[in-house]
Structure formats: structure tokens, C-alpha cells
């Protein structure tokens with residue numbers, strides 16, 4: 001049996017493959033805008049396991065499958081036996097006998113690796129505590145659209161060095177984007193992520209000063225300070241992230257920068273309402289691009 005291709009982290013795609021998926025996403029986006037159908041996944045089914053809530057990931061994957069002539073099945077953890085004691089490895093082997101691919105949003109990154117180890121169909125990471133590569137695909141598509149490419153594009157990440165930041169750091173290195181990451185001490189991206197970014201030719205700069213990070217940036221990117229599963233850390237995190245809010249004052253240091261956020265945004269915490277609503281904000285283009293990027297990824301994986 002040939003091993004399926006999985007998508008657990010953004011560098012499961014080579015640079016050429018990444019660019020091919022982004023090109024395909026652009027084709028799907030254009031086709032949709034022109035009212036053309038691309039039923040490339042006719043008769044195929046995507047299983048979607050969710051251990052955490054979701055708006056964008058759930059709806060974009062399900063809609064994407066429908067638009068490509070396929071079908072998606074929502075599998076909330078509590079609705080399936082996984083949430084009632086059935087091991088992941090059995091879930092993985094069982095689903096592999098029914099569906100053509102599985103997208104999973106889980107807590108521990110190890111869990112998506114177990115799913116992949118036992119699956120005979122592609123496993124797609126729909127977010128773990130450590131990574132969110134589908135988000136990175138959409139982010140790269142959005143950056144390319146708004147900046148005409150990746151060359152000489154400079155992104156400042158401001159906030160938590162979390163799952164979204166980690167996949168973005170690796171994706172930025174793959175794409176050739178200059179990245180500066182500003183986090184409070186103790187919230188940096190993992191060393192292994194920085195190391196991987198360097199192996200891929202990136203040189204992510206790090207700082208604890210948001211103003212320094214955004215100097216000369218084309219894009220300022222932030223995400224929540226309290227990710228799903230970290231609710232007990234709220235008080236400590238609110239203190240630790242003081243000074244890292246993406247607000248109009250910070251933006252005044254980067255007059256040409258657009259603002260990205262993977263959403264959901266917690267206005268008044270990591271970003272202000274005024275910034276999300278301003279004409280600098282491209283957050284809904286990012287959200288839309290989840291659909292096009294994931295359609296491209298699925299059709300590429302299932303080809």
C-alpha cells in the first residue's frame with residue numbers, strides 16, 4: 001500500500017509544492033468569481049474531527065468539499081466514540097475505510113501524528129496546540145495577493161508565539177518572506193520551529209519590542225493571547241501581554257502596513273475594534289482565502 005500524503009505542518013509541502021497549491025487556490029478563486037464549477041472531488045468524502053470549536057475551519061472545509069462536488073461529515077469529538085474512550089488509532093483506521101481524507105482539529109500535536117500513523121488516507125491538520133498550517137496556506141495566499149508576491153515582503157508578528165505563529169514562521173521561511181516576531185519573554189515560538197525556519201532559508205528575527213518589530217513592516221499579524229485550552233491562564237496572560245496590543249498607536253509606526261489576524265479576534269485584547277474595522281485590515285480576505293486554499297490542498301492531496 002502506498003503511504004498517503006499528509007498535511008500536518010506547512011513544510012509537509014516543498015517550496016515548489018506550496019507554490020503549486022497557492023496557484024491552484026488562485027485558479028479556484030478566479031473560477032468561483034466567474035461562476036465556473038470545478039467538481040474535482042466528485043463523489044469524495046472528507047471526515048472532519050473537531051475536539052475544539054471552529055467557525056472558519058469547519059465551514060470552509062465543508063463548503064469547499066461541496067463546491068468541488070464532494071461531501072464532508074462533521075465529527076464532533078463527543079458525537080463519536082473517540083470522545084467516549086475509543087482510541088485514536090482505531091478511529092483513524094475505521095475512518096480510513098469510509099472516507100477519502102480526514103481533517104482533524106485536536107489539542108495535542110502528538111494526536112494528529114497518531115491519526116496520520118494509522119491512516120490509509122490523507123490526514124489534514126485543522127489546528128493543534130502547536131500548529132495551524134491550513135491557516136498559513138490562506139495567509140500566504142493573502143499576502144501574495146496584497147503584495148504582488150513574497151519578495152521583499154516583511155511581516156511583523158506581534159503577540160503570542162502560538163500555533164498560528166509557529167506555522168506562519170515556517171511558511172514564511174518556505175515562501176521567502178522576512179519575518180520579525182515580537183513576543184513577551186516566555187512566549188516565543190519553540191526553538192525547534194526557529195531552527196526549522198533557518199533550515200528552510202529563513203532568518204526570523206526576534207524581539208520583545210512591538211515598535212521595533214513593526215518598523216518597515218508591510219504586514220502586522222497578530223492572534224489571540226489566550227488560545228483554546230489556555231483559558232485557565234487568562235489572568236497571567238493578560239498581564240504578560242500588556243503593551244503587545246495591535247492598536248492605532250502601534251500602527252502609526254508602520255504607515256504602510258496592512259493588518260492580519262487569523263480570527264476569531266478578541267477586540268480590546270490583542271487588537272482594537274478600530275484596527276479590525278480600519279482600511280488597513282485584511283482579516284476577512286484571509287478568512288475567505290481559507291476556502292480557496294483548502295480546496296486547492298484537498299484536490300492536490302487527493303489527485
Ligand code: CP
Pocket residue numbers: 053054055056057058127135262263264
Ligand atoms: N482561524 C480559524 O481557524 O478559525 P476557526 O477557529 O473559526 O476555525
Ligand code: NVA
Pocket residue numbers: 127162163164223224226227228262263264
Ligand atoms: N491560537 C488560536 C487560533 C484560533 C484559530 C487558538 O489556538 O485558539
